[in-house]
Amino acid sequence: MKIKLTVNGEQHSLDVEPRRILADVLREDCRLTGTHLGCEHGVCGACTVLVDGEAVRACLMLAVQCDGRSVRTVEGLSSPDGEPHPLQRAFSAEHALQCGFCTPGFLMVAAGALEADPTIADDSERIDGLVESNICRCTGYEPIRRAIMRAAAESASRGKP
Amino acid sequence: MEQWTRREDRRLLTGHGRYVADLVVPGCLDAAFVRSTVAHGIVREVDCAAAREVPGVIGAWSAADLSGLPTCTHAAARLQDLPPVPHTLLARLSNEEAVTGREWPALAKERVRYAGEAVAVVVGEDRYRAEDGAAEVVVRIDPLPAVVTPSRAANDSIALFDGLSNTAFTGEAGQPIDESVWQGAAAVVEARYRQQLLMPTPMECRTILAVPEEDGRLSVWSGHQMPHRLRRELAALLDLPVDRIRVVVPDTGGAFGSKSAAFPEFVTVVYLAVTLGRPVRWIEDRLESMTAATRGRGQDQRVRLAADADGHLLAYELQIDADVGAYPHLGVGLPMQTAWMATGPYTTPKVHATVRSVLTNTMVTYPYRGAGRPEATIALERSMDLLARRLGMDPAELRRRNFIPAGSFPYQTPTGRCYDSGDYSTALDLALETIGYGTWRDEQERRRENPDALPLGIGLSCYVERSGGEPGGLHEFAGVEAHEDGTITARCGAAPSGQSHETTFPALVAQALGVEEDRVRLVEGDTDAQPEGLGSFASRSAQVDGAALCHACALLIDRARERAAELWGMPVEEVEWSAGSLRPLRDGSAAIGLAELVKDTGPLRVDDRFESGMGFPFGAHAAVVEVDPELGTVRVLQLVVVDDCGVVLNPAVVRGQAFGSAVQGIGQALYEGIPYGDDGVPQLANGLLDYLLPTAAEIPPIEVKDTRTPTPSTPLGAKGAGESGCIGTPAAIVNAVADALQPADPGLLQMPLTPDVVWRAARAPKYEEAR
Numbered sequence: 001m002k003i004k005l006t007v008n009g010e011q012h013s014l015d016v017e018p019r020r021i022l023a024d025v026l027r028e029d030c031r032l033t034g035t036h037l038g039c040e041h042g043v044c045g046a047c048t049v050l051v052d053g054e055a056v057r058a059c060l061m062l063a064v065q066c067d068g069r070s071v072r073t074v075e076g077l078s079s080p081d082g083e084p085h086p087l088q089r090a091f092s093a094e095h096a097l098q099c100g101f102c103t104p105g106f107l108m109v110a111a112g113a114l115e116a117d118p119t120i121a122d123d124s125e126r127i128d129g130l131v132e133s134n135i136c137r138c139t140g141y142e143p144i145r146r147a148i149m150r151a152a153a154e155s156a157s158r159g160k161p
Numbered sequence: 162m163e164q165w166t167r168r169e170d171r172r173l174l175t176g177h178g179r180y181v182a183d184l185v186v187p188g189c190l191d192a193a194f195v196r197s198t199v200a201h202g203i204v205r206e207v208d209c210a211a212a213r214e215v216p217g218v219i220g221a222w223s224a225a226d227l228s229g230l231p232t233c234t235h236a237a238a239r240l241q242d243l244p245p246v247p248h249t250l251l252a253r254l255s256n257e258e259a260v261t262g263r264e265w266p267a268l269a270k271e272r273v274r275y276a277g278e279a280v281a282v283v284v285g286e287d288r289y290r291a292e293d294g295a296a297e298v299v300v301r302i303d304p305l306p307a308v309v310t311p312s313r314a315a316n317d318s319i320a321l322f323d324g325l326s327n328t329a330f331t332g333e334a335g336q337p338i339d340e341s342v343w344q345g346a347a348a349v350v351e352a353r354y355r356q357q358l359l360m361p362t363p364m365e366c367r368t369i370l371a372v373p374e375e376d377g378r379l380s381v382w383s384g385h386q387m388p389h390r391l392r393r394e395l396a397a398l399l400d401l402p403v404d405r406i407r408v409v410v411p412d413t414g415g416a417f418g419s420k421s422a423a424f425p426e427f428v429t430v431v432y433l434a435v436t437l438g439r440p441v442r443w444i445e446d447r448l449e450s451m452t453a454a455t456r457g458r459g460q461d462q463r464v465r466l467a468a469d470a471d472g473h474l475l476a477y478e479l480q481i482d483a484d485v486g487a488y489p490h491l492g493v494g495l496p497m498q499t500a501w502m503a504t505g506p507y508t509t510p511k512v513h514a515t516v517r518s519v520l521t522n523t524m525v526t527y528p529y530r531g532a533g534r535p536e537a538t539i540a541l542e543r544s545m546d547l548l549a550r551r552l553g554m555d556p557a558e559l560r561r562r563n564f565i566p567a568g569s570f571p572y573q574t575p576t577g578r579c580y581d582s583g584d585y586s587t588a589l590d591l592a593l594e595t596i597g598y599g600t601w602r603d604e605q606e607r608r609r610e611n612p613d614a615l616p617l618g619i620g621l622s623c624y625v626e627r628s629g630g631e632p633g634g635l636h637e638f639a640g641v642e643a644h645e646d647g648t649i650t651a652r653c654g655a656a657p658s659g660q661s662h663e664t665t666f667p668a669l670v671a672q673a674l675g676v677e678e679d680r681v682r683l684v685e686g687d688t689d690a691q692p693e694g695l696g697s698f699a700s701r702s703a704q705v706d707g708a709a710l711c712h713a714c715a716l717l718i719d720r721a722r723e724r725a726a727e728l729w730g731m732p733v734e735e736v737e738w739s740a741g742s743l744r745p746l747r748d749g750s751a752a753i754g755l756a757e758l759v760k761d762t763g764p765l766r767v768d769d770r771f772e773s774g775m776g777f778p779f780g781a782h783a784a785v786v787e788v789d790p791e792l793g794t795v796r797v798l799q800l801v802v803v804d805d806c807g808v809v810l811n812p813a814v815v816r817g818q819a820f821g822s823a824v825q826g827i828g829q830a831l832y833e834g835i836p837y838g839d840d841g842v843p844q845l846a847n848g849l850l851d852y853l854l855p856t857a858a859e860i861p862p863i864e865v866k867d868t869r870t871p872t873p874s875t876p877l878g879a880k881g882a883g884e885s886g887c888i889g890t891p892a893a894i895v896n897a898v899a900d901a902l903q904p905a906d907p908g909l910l911q912m913p914l915t916p917d918v919v920w921r922a923a924r925a926p927k928y929e930e931a932r
Contacts, residue, residue: 020289028287033183034176036414038364039447043849046364074176084164084174092170095817099659100173101180101364101414131857135849137364137415138659139817140824141857 008076045134200841217290277452307841365414387696457529498533618901628881654694700881774874793920826890
């Protein structure tokens, strides 16, 4: 089936089997391997990407469902000039990753929330909810929570006049 | 680089990490395995004919299809039949006697012994095609009765191997304790503990990619902790010289002990790659990992602990029935680690630990973060709390009274360990002070007087563990090379899976040489680039590889001084090394930088083998919990972990590992476990919805602190870090729950402390009522 995906701003015309999941198409057809598969049944969230700005598990969505839609992956987080996203800098500063396998999923969950509502820094319960949505086996989550808080606070202060 | 805290961060945070599944090899095939859905049975039929007809399937094979074949003509190997899974002698994890007569076929032949055991393999143009084919394989297995606990398997009424006992190994540490010791003691406590089977669950499952190269060599990429071991084992299986195989470990998504062997799937994939002469990979998915990846822990324990009226320990006995899974090849001797560490941090004069390793119809038990030490610590520390209650003593005081004093190291334990160093009471005092022990005891008293208040408990756990490895495996290979452009390449045999080596080791080398950090680059995890190595396991990388790198730096400095001395025609004693430069002691003006020296005198590289002693990290963990007796829920109000790993190479990295490890310890105490049906099949059909890894919602306030007692086992003084939480935390939490509920029968509180377990324990007779 022929579909058109916009991934990180770039148009991809693809011919994919209807059964192929979005994560596999991103990884294999678009060669964007930053999206990782940790469980393939929607629990761990490592494969989280943004589809039209909303966080989805790319293992639970078929690529054909995304025809004509816009997908953002971890490769599209940095600005075009290579400047890291505040979340990427904050994750590094807070040691919010060790093996790095789950990291793209946490980054995208947080990026989606932060871009939808830059005021989440004021609501620690909402940030808790974001961290609770994915699984990490290395860090124990606390550094991830701190990193998202840090990036959110930074984004909020930037957004202020 | 300043916006990235670790060197690993740039690629891992931007989606440019390279894990095995990310590697692109043209023409690479994907393997999918057909697995037994029964735990124990006779294989009647495995028919792959229909699978071979599926579009995109390259081949499909049962064990029978890969037996009795004509000799393979591929240049890379003199292969014939699919070889069996190798056993390991490393760290006495297995032995010849245990595996004799108990072959572990890479694909099951006439018998399956655990649910998830592979019976056929299908190779397709991609994973979708391979799985299409796998769905067409016809498998008929007649079920046999299954046993999934060592206690049930030990009587051999159901034998896994005909004519052989299920007990595949026995061992002991220490001397048997005379009955009179128990009879003469003022207090004796006894208990039974179950150390449940756990799944290590790195977020990246197992991976292997085997590529036959045009020159006849074989390249293997794998998320692995021991690339040199994998190379050696594969070479033996394929009957190849080791230098014909290159093993590369790219980015690896966690391991926790579980990625250091040559697994059945690895054997099959490498065999097929060589036989087909094509690249083949296997990227394990979560669901198969949940049945077919190695488990950790798995012990049924019986303990007796005796003390005099003043609380001085007299004797400790630990009997272990270990569940080692269906095949003894990887971990039959692993429970000896528990026996050797049974003494713990105390001066108990008589300690005796016995091990019976029993085969069961479960996937094989293998090291998982802690690997034998959590089982030792949990049994002893739970028993210490029972004894304190029996004696009416404060559990902290009981421990303090029995600690091996800081001045008595090296200390020879009755179970055969020689502890290098320790200061146990300082660690405990810091834990008590940090958690506010007295304040919580007061709060506990207040709640006991208020019938409406939820019961509160405080639990302690003092541990001593072992790092670096076992005798025969305490060495490592490392090297440093100075280049003309002023950069330094450091090499070592380690293979990280998230431990920040790329950041930590260059910093260490830079410090040892006195050069800027960004001039140093680390190479590891590639058997071509670093021909010899042991790997990253047993909390050894900082302790052994770190010390080996420092040793190599010292050698490099010696060589550089010798060369400069020759250059200047003076005795080497008169050449001084300072911050990456050399100068004559008497005439500083002739100084020469290391880069210049290399330019003038040729390549400068040293490689050496370094031998470490064992390290014995220790610590004290304290937990406060609140239990809801109606709901059976446990809320951890506070957890304090104090760990001592000696000299710390990078405090933030060590702290991060201690924190994450403590969370895995919480997982063992409260959530993680594998339920088995009566048929021996793990009830994990819903994957990670059934196996409860801690999520962020389960994380209590955790304070990580440390004391720093350097090990004398290496000049560097670093001991193992990272396994501390798995070892120290579970008993602290279980003890806290026991302290809150005070059940008379400690056996009611078996991990994981699910609401069901806690609810029942809350209704059982209390300790005081039973007295």
